[in-house]
Structures are given as C-alpha cells and as structure tokens.
Amino acid sequence: MTNTNTSSQSSSTRxxxxxxxxxLNFLGQSAPRNPASSSSLPSSNMSHxxxxxxxxxxxxxxxxxxxxxxxxxxPLGLPFGVDCAPRSSTxxxxxxxxxxxxxxxxxxxxxxxxxxxxxxxxxxxxxxxxEKKPSKAINLPTQWSNKDKSPSLxxxxxxxxxxxxxPGQTDAHAAAVRxxxxxxxxxxxxxxxxxxxxxxxDGYIGVGLCAQNVPLNRLPGWEDNSWGYHGDDGHSxxxxxxxxxxxxxxxxxxxxxxxxNFMSKTVSFTKNGVWLGVAFKNVxxxxxxxxxxxxxxxxxxxxxxVEANFGQRKFKFDIEHHYKEEKARLWHxxxxxxxxxxxxxxxxxxxxxxxxxxxRRDGSTDINELILAYLIHHGFCETAATFHGNAIVGRxxxxxxxxHVSESNKRMMVDxxxxxxxxxxxxxxxxxxxxxxxxxEAINLIKSFYPSILPQNQHLDFQLRSQKFVEMIRALSGxxxxxxxxxxxxxxxxxxxxxxxxxxxxxHMPADSMRDVVQFGQDLQKEFGSSESEEVRNALVExxxxxxxxxxxxxxxxxxxxxxxxxxxxxxxxxxxxxSQHRPAVPAIENIYRQTCVAxxxxxxxxxxxAAFINVEKECLL
Amino acid sequence: xxxxxxxNGAKKIIGLExxxxxxxxxxxSKQDLNKLIMNYLVIEGYKDAAEKFSRESGLQPGIDxxxxxxxxxxxxxxxxxxxxxxxxxxxxxxxEILDTNPKLYFHLQQQRLIEFIRDGRVGEAIEFAQExxxxxxxxxxxxxxxxxxxxxxxxxxxxSVSPVGYLLDHAQRxxxxxxxxxxxxxxxxxxxxxxxxxxxxxxxxxxxxxxxxMLFPKIRNLVTAELEAPAPSG
Numbered sequence: 001m002t003n004t005n006t007s008s009q010s011s012s013t014r015x016x017x018x019x020x021x022x023x024l025n026f027l028g029q030s031a032p033r034n035p036a037s038s039s040s041l042p043s044s045n046m047s048h049x050x051x052x053x054x055x056x057x058x059x060x061x062x063x064x065x066x067x068x069x070x071x072x073x074x075p076l077g078l079p080f081g082v083d084c085a086p087r088s089s090t091x092x093x094x095x096x097x098x099x100x101x102x103x104x105x106x107x108x109x110x111x112x113x114x115x116x117x118x119x120x121x122x123x124x125x126x127x128x129x130x131e132k133k134p135s136k137a138i139n140l141p142t143q144w145s146n147k148d149k150s151p152s153l154x155x156x157x158x159x160x161x162x163x164x165x166x167p168g169q170t171d172a173h174a175a176a177v178r179x180x181x182x183x184x185x186x187x188x189x190x191x192x193x194x195x196x197x198x199x200x201x202d203g204y205i206g207v208g209l210c211a212q213n214v215p216l217n218r219l220p221g222w223e224d225n226s227w228g229y230h231g232d233d234g235h236s237x238x239x240x241x242x243x244x245x246x247x248x249x250x251x252x253x254x255x256x257x258x259x260x261n262f263m264s265k266t267v268s269f270t271k272n273g274v275w276l277g278v279a280f281k282n283v284x285x286x287x288x289x290x291x292x293x294x295x296x297x298x299x300x301x302x303x304x305x306v307e308a309n310f311g312q313r314k315f316k317f318d319i320e321h322h323y324k325e326e327k328a329r330l331w332h333x334x335x336x337x338x339x340x341x342x343x344x345x346x347x348x349x350x351x352x353x354x355x356x357x358x359x360r361r362d363g364s365t366d367i368n369e370l371i372l373a374y375l376i377h378h379g380f381c382e383t384a385a386t387f388h389g390n391a392i393v394g395r396x397x398x399x400x401x402x403x404h405v406s407e408s409n410k411r412m413m414v415d416x417x418x419x420x421x422x423x424x425x426x427x428x429x430x431x432x433x434x435x436x437x438x439x440x441e442a443i444n445l446i447k448s449f450y451p452s453i454l455p456q457n458q459h460l461d462f463q464l465r466s467q468k469f470v471e472m473i474r475a476l477s478g479x480x481x482x483x484x485x486x487x488x489x490x491x492x493x494x495x496x497x498x499x500x501x502x503x504x505x506x507x508h509m510p511a512d513s514m515r516d517v518v519q520f521g522q523d524l525q526k527e528f529g530s531s532e533s534e535e536v537r538n539a540l541v542e543x544x545x546x547x548x549x550x551x552x553x554x555x556x557x558x559x560x561x562x563x564x565x566x567x568x569x570x571x572x573x574x575x576x577x578x579x580s581q582h583r584p585a586v587p588a589i590e591n592i593y594r595q596t597c598v599a600x601x602x603x604x605x606x607x608x609x610x611a612a613f614i615n616v617e618k619e620c621l622l
Numbered sequence: 623x624x625x626x627x628x629x630n631g632a633k634k635i636i637g638l639e640x641x642x643x644x645x646x647x648x649x650x651s652k653q654d655l656n657k658l659i660m661n662y663l664v665i666e667g668y669k670d671a672a673e674k675f676s677r678e679s680g681l682q683p684g685i686d687x688x689x690x691x692x693x694x695x696x697x698x699x700x701x702x703x704x705x706x707x708x709x710x711x712x713x714x715x716x717x718e719i720l721d722t723n724p725k726l727y728f729h730l731q732q733q734r735l736i737e738f739i740r741d742g743r744v745g746e747a748i749e750f751a752q753e754x755x756x757x758x759x760x761x762x763x764x765x766x767x768x769x770x771x772x773x774x775x776x777x778x779x780x781x782s783v784s785p786v787g788y789l790l791d792h793a794q795r796x797x798x799x800x801x802x803x804x805x806x807x808x809x810x811x812x813x814x815x816x817x818x819x820x821x822x823x824x825x826x827x828x829x830x831x832x833x834x835x836m837l838f839p840k841i842r843n844l845v846t847a848e849l850e851a852p853a854p855s856g
Contacts, residue, residue: 331820334820334823334824334827335820335823337823337826337827366822366844366845367662367818367819367822369845370818370844370845370847371659371662371663371818373845374655374659375659375675378652380674380675380678380679381678382674382677382678383671383674383675383678383679386668386670386671386674387663387668387671387675390668390670390671571652584846584847584848587655588844588845588846588847589655589658589659589818589847590650590655591645591841591847591848591849592821592822592825592841592844592847593648593650593655593658593821594645594646594648594650595645595825595829595841595847595849596821596824596825596828597648597650598641598644598645598648599825599828599829599831599832599838600824600828601644602636602644602832602835602836602838603828603831603832603835606832606835606836608831608832608835610831611828611831614824614828616821616824619817619820619821619824620658620817620818620820620821620824621650621654621657621658
C-alpha cells in the first residue's frame with residue numbers, strides 16, 4: 001500500500017504509537033477530534049493516527065500520553081470498535097466481508113492511500129447510531145484534581161504532591177482529594193503509588209479509592225463507597241469508621257501502592273514494593289453505571305505530605321509482573337475449559353502411524369475440520385490433500401479398525417465429496433489468471449467451469465471487466481509490473497500448465513491499441529453506465545479516467561494500477577464461486593476470529609474486567 | 623435462547639445487522655490466518671502439510687521443517703516403546719536438551735525401566751534400575767519416589783491389579799513423549815501450544831461471559847461457525 005507521507009520520522013512515530021489506542025488521552029488533554037479544528041480531512045482520519053494523513057500533532061500527543069507500560073497490551077482503545085494499528089508494513093488485504101468492489105471503486109483518493117476499507121469502516125463506526133459516544137476518549141487518572149479536593153489540601157504545580165494545611169484537631173478536619181478521572185474498568189487493572197514525603201504530626205494518612213459522591217472531609221474508607229489503608233494503625237477501612245487489621249503501619253519514606261483489579265473485583269495494597277494481599281473483595285461493582293471509582297488519599301494532621309505516581313515514574317512494585325500473573329491466571333481458566341461440540345469418544349492411539357496426530361487434546365478433530373475447510377476455501381489444493389490424508393483419513397481408518405467411528409469422522413468421510421480436487425484446481429487456475437492480469441483467460445475459465453456465476457453476479461462481472469480495462473491500460477502504457485508482495489506469488493510459480501502458459505501469453509501479448517482500449521471502455525460504459533449501483537457508476541468514471549493520462553502510473557488514479565487490486569478481484573471471484581456452491585463466502589476460521597474479537601470487545605465495553613486482559617489480535621495473530 | 627438469567631427481558635440485544643457490522647470492522651488478513659494455520663501445522667508436527675502449505679501460500683514456516691520430522695520420529699520412538707532410540711535421536715538433535723534437564727532425563731530413564739518390565743526382562747530391569755536410576759534417586763527425593771513407584775510394578779505378578787499398573791498404560795508413554803516434545807520445542811525457542819485451539823477457547827469463554835450481559839448473534843457450531851441470531855427475549 002502506498003504511503004503519501006514519506007517522512008521517515010513520522011513513520012517511525014506511527015510505529016511506536018501503533019499499539020496505543022489513538023484516542024486514549026493519558027494526560028487528560030483532549031486531542032483535536034473535530035476535523036474542522038485542524039484540517040479539512042474526514043474525521044475518521046483525524047482520530048486515528050494510523051490513517052496516515054492524520055495531522056502530526058495528534059501523533060505526538062498520543063506518544064507523550066503513553067499509558068503505563070503494564071497496560072500496553074490492554075484493549076483500552078477497543079470500546080470504539082476500532083483497532084486500526086497496522087501490524088506490519090505489508091499491505092493489509094481487504095477482507096472478503098468487504099468484497100463487493102475493488103477498494104478503488106468507491107474510496108476517495110486520500111483515504112485510499114491510507115487504508116481505504118478501514119477508513120470506510122471507521123466512517124461507518126463514527127456515524128453509527130448505535131454508538132452513543134463514538135468519540136469519547138477513555139481517560140486514565142493521571143493527577144489529583146484541583147477541583148475535587150478538600151480546601152484543607154494544597155497541590156503542587158504538577159498536581160501530584162498533596163500537603164495538608166488544615167487545623168488537624170479532630171476527625172472532622174480530615175481532608176481528601178480525588179483524581180482528575182475515575183479508573184476505567186477497560187484497563188482491567190489499575191495501579192498507583194503514593195510516597196509518604198512526611199508523616200507530619202500524627203501520620204493519619206489514608207490511601208485508597210472512593211466514588212464521586214463521597215464527602216471530602218473524610219479519610220478513604222470511612223464512608224460508603226470508600227475504601228482505604230491507613231498508615232497510623234495499618235488497618236483497612238471498608239465503608240466504615242471501624243477498620244480491621246490488614247498490614248503494617250506506614251510512615252515517612254514509605255511507598256504505598258494500590259492495585260485495583262477489575263477482573264477479581266478486588267483492591268490490594270503494596271508497601272515498598274511488597275505485596276500485602278487482598279484488602280477488599282467485591283469492591284468494583286460496575287453493575288452500577290455511576291459507580292465510577294477514583295484513586296483518593298486523605299490526610300488529617302498538619303505537616304502531612306504525600307506524592308502520587310500514576311505511572312509517570314517507575315513504580316516501586318513490579319506491577320508488570322503482577323499484571324502478567326493475573327493475565328496468566330485468566331488464560332489458565334480460559335484454556336482449562338473444554339471445547340464444546342466435540343466427539344466424546346477419543347480415538348485410540350495404538351496405531352503407530354496415527355500416534356502423533358491423534359495425541360493432541362480433545363478438540364483436534366474439530367480443529368482439523370476447520371483447517372481443512374480453510375485450505376479448501378482458499379484453494380490450497382496440495383496442502384488440503386496432504387492434510388486430509390495425514391490428519392483425517394489416517395484417523396478415520398484407525399478408528400474404524402478399532403470398531404467405532406466417531407460422529408465427526410463419519411461426517412468427514414461423507415464430506416469427502418465436497419473435498420473435490422477438481423473444484424479446488426479450477427478455482428486455483430482462475431485465481432492464477434487473475435493474479436497474472438490475464439483477465440480474458442480468467443473470464444473464459446469462469447465461463448467454462450462455473451457458467452452460472454457471471455450471469456448471476458453483475459458486480460463481479462463488472463469487477464473483472466474493469467480490471468481488464470486496467471490491465472489494457474497497463475499494457476499500453478508499458479507500466480512495469482510491480483511484483484505482488486502477497487504471499488500467493490508462490491502459487492503462481494508452482495501453478496499448473498494452463499496457468500503457466502497463460503502467464504506467458506499475457507507477457508507476450510501485443511499491446512492493444514489505444515483505439516481498442518477506448519472501444520472497450522465504451523462498451524463498459526454502455527453496459528454499466530446506467531447501473532443502479534452508484535458504486536459501480538463511480539468506479540466506472542474513476543477507471544475510465546485512466547485514459548486521460550499519458551502516464552497513468554503517475555496520475556492521481558495510479559492506485560488503480562496497483563497489482564494488489566488483482567488480489568481483491570481474485571478473492572471476490574473465489575467467494576462468488578463458493579457462495580454459488582452453497583458454501584460459506586468466508587472460511588469458518590475467519591468468522592471465528594472476527595466473532596472472538598467482537599465478543600471480547602463487547603465484554604470490555606460492558607465493563608467485564610477480565611476481558612480487558614485479552615488482546616485477541618496479539619494472542620492469536622503472530 | 624435458553625438462559626437461567628431471570629431478567630432476560632431487560633438484557634440488551636444486539637441484532638444480526640449491527641453485529642455483522644461490528645464483525646466487518648475487525649481487521650484480519652488472509653496472511654494473518656495463513657500464519658495461524660502454519661503455526662498449527664508446525665507445532666502439531668504435520669510436516670508434509672506444512673511443507674506444501676509453505677509452497678502454496680508463500681509463507682515461511684518459521685522453522686526448519688526437518689526439525690518437525692525429528693520431533694515426530696522422537697515422539698514415535700517413545701510411543702512405540704523404543705526409549706533408547708528416542709534418547710539417541712534427541713542427543714543427535716541437541717545434546718543440551720537432556721543435559722540441562724535432569725528431570726526430563728530421569729523420566730526417560732524411568733520410561734525405559736517401565737519398558738523392560740513390560741517386556742518381562744526382570745533381570746535387566748533390576749540391573750538398569752540399580753545402575754542408572756538409583757544414584758539419581760538418591761540425589762533427589764522426587765526422583766526416588768518415582769523410582770520406588772516404578773519398581774513396585776515388579777511386586778505384582780498381574781500388573782493389572784497393581785496400584786501402579788497405570789504406569790504400563792499407553793498414556794504414560796504419551797506423557798513422557800509430550801514432556802520431551804515440549805522440551806525440544808522450548809530448546810528451539812518455539813511455542814509449545816498452537817494458537818488455534820486457544821482462539822476457539824477464547825471464543826467459547828467470551829461468548830459465555832457476554833451472554834450474561836446481553837443477547838447477541840452467537841457461534842454455537844465451531845465447525846461451521848455460522849451465526850445464530852439472538853432469539854427475541856422471553
């Protein structure tokens with residue numbers, strides 16, 4: 001995918017920030033999200049720095065607002081349904097779900113250069129009526145609030161240090177402060193530390209958290225919706241004036257940390273980097289929408305000074321390790337669950353040749369079917385045959401000799417009809433022709449192998465023929481063929497005879513004259529110019545405009561010549577054929593991946609603390 | 623939709639159309655999924671398939687495919703009871719694996735002892751135990767316990783009534799083979815578990831959790847992965 005932004009500096013900035021949710025605002029400043037405020041770009045470009053045309057200031061800000069390291073993997077950005085960080089510099093392929101026209105057909109030039117389909121997805125997302133607050137940033141607590149504090153407290157310029165200035169005579173003189181933002185459950189786990197700069201007269205210092213409505217003339221833990229760990233006696237206070245023994249006392253020089261865990265719904269403390277155990281259970285009740293909780297400290301006697309660290313500096317406690325442990329705990333429980341819909345009868349392992357494959361745990365039969373379906377879907381013919389032989393037939397025969405055949409294996413054997421090598425090979429041949437740019441041959445093959453496809457699918461017909469138009473222009477202008485960077489090149493090389501001859505033919509084909517090209521374009525116009533589909537009509541105009549440029553390769557519509565468009569067309573053809581055979585247009589594995597991502601994202605959105613520990617993309621894609 | 627939750631009616635419902643739009647927003651490429659497949663083929667030891675897949679998809683398997691074959695051979699050796707062969711092969715592959723992993727080495731020797739006993743080679747079994755296993759058992763109480771348990775096999779004429787008869791099960795071989803396989807993968811800096819099964823388990827977990835909060839189109843059949851629209855509440 002071409003990148004209009006050639007500055008290496010900005011591209012490295014983008015990489016560094018790519019894992020960050022772009023709208024996360026760690027310092028609580030609001031990034032310009034209104035397109036009018038800084039440029040005329042579409043808003044979807046503005047709020048997502050991976051869209052290359054986003055303005056530099058946003059990127060810089062996102063970098064500076066980096067959340068603490070332990071939250072680097074958390075899906076803080078997901079509540080917006082957007083995780084648009086490119087994983088690699090290789091061009092992202094449009095997924096089959098989007099496939100109806102080449103991206104070039106309906107995406108404007110500038111957004112296409114960044115990532116057309118993404119921009120479109122984001123556009124949909126931003127305007128979706130179901131997104132109540134589409135662009136609300138998630139803020140982490142980063143400092144004490146100047147407004148939300150007792151008048152008996154004074155804040156330093158950084159709003160991290162708190163000094164008690166009250167009379168300090170009675171409990172009524174206690175003074176507390178909350179942070180600038182509540183803790184978002186989407187982080188899964190939040191941690192902050194407080195250094196006791198001075199214990200003052202009596203060291204009546206409380207560290208903890210509380211809800212918005214708790215009075216600020218009380219120490220954390222004394223009131224409802226308030227929890228704290230107190231330095232003078234080491235007691236923990238849970239919504240009550242009476243504490244109970246919890247940890248050691250703390251005083252000048254000590255560093256007290258507070259762990260709020262949205263998965264286990266617990267609050268724990270650390271002292272000088274040492275874990276003190278769970279202090280409060282069932283604290284984090286996000287069933288209540290107004291139950292947002294704020295970090296809070298309370299001071300009570302003159303001279304008391306504390307300073308907080310919300311991730312600006314290195315923590316005393318190894319929170320990253322703790323985060324990983326919590327995550328491992330979740331993984332353990334997720335993975336411990338058996339997969340449903342599995343054959344209950346395990347296949348005996350005595351047969352020596354099936355020993356290895358059958359050994360794996362329960363779900364392997366289903367997984368093998370999924371893999372086979374995937375291989376067939378994408379036309380990995382040889383792999384499918386080999387895998388089928390190794391993993392599935394081998395197992396069926398070994399189980400039938402031992403007297404029983406599992407339901408799944410029966411199904412698989414019946415399905416052998418579906419596993420038609422001819423079909424795979426035919427689809428593969430067509431794909432090879434499309435990838436070679438020999439559209440005539442591709443269309444001929446489609447017509448002969450799958451005669452019903454094109455008459456039923458006007459879009460596809462149009463796609464193939466406008467691609468042919470592009471290829472004619474390419475041949476005519478002598479544009480050097482960029483090699484496809486898609487992995488499927490290998491298949492071209494290994495492709496069977498027909499494909500190979502087709503390839504040779506295409507490269508030696510005499511270029512059509514401009515007259516032929518124009519003629520072909522006019523035919524296209526005649527047939528599709530009055531199409532009901534606006535997309536088709538727009539795509540037609542765009543494609544046809546190629547003719548206007550003497551050097552199409554450097555023209556504004558040069559992207560039409562990008563060979564990666566062939567992949568989109570090839571995918572579209574493949575899906576159309578599969579659909580015509582009443583097979584899924586998208587392989588099951590892809591659906592499963594998508595479903596998992598969305599389910600986890602919805603969980604995070606709904607405040608499920610455990611889901612916040614899961615980053616499906618990082619866990620599953622390499 | 624059957625649910626024990628009583629306030630089903632109050633649950634949020636996400637309809638098929640909205641859900642599908644969300645699904646469409648997920649970014650995943652064919653290349654990503656190809657990698658997921660390759661990861662499975664490699665770790666599970668489908669060498670031939672991995673080779674073909676590498677050729678057809680243009681994806682590098684990420685490791686020397688010959689090492690898959692080595693792992694398969696080693697695994698097969700253990701599963702057919704030829705522990706000596708397996709040890710030899712591991713040492714050919716990488717002598718460090720057993721050198722740096724005394725527990726694994728002990729378990730292999732223990733398996734060898736089990737095979738002697740299975741074959742009724744009692745004399746050899748005792749000699750082997752005394753020479754190879756006992757000295758190590760003295761070093762480590764955990765090993766000693768394993769050794770004692772294994773030797774107890776000799777105490778019963780009919781091992782099927784022995785409380786330690788399970789040591790003769792095929793599962794014991796598999797356990798040993800898996801331990802070795804995992805050690806080889808670790809030594810090769812490879813992951814031990816393929817990602818695809820984890821993905822499926824994550825899906826199951828996430829859907830179950832989400833079902834407590836809302837009604838949404840679910841994938842119930844992991845093989846077809848078809849969406850089932852949420853039934854109207856009630």
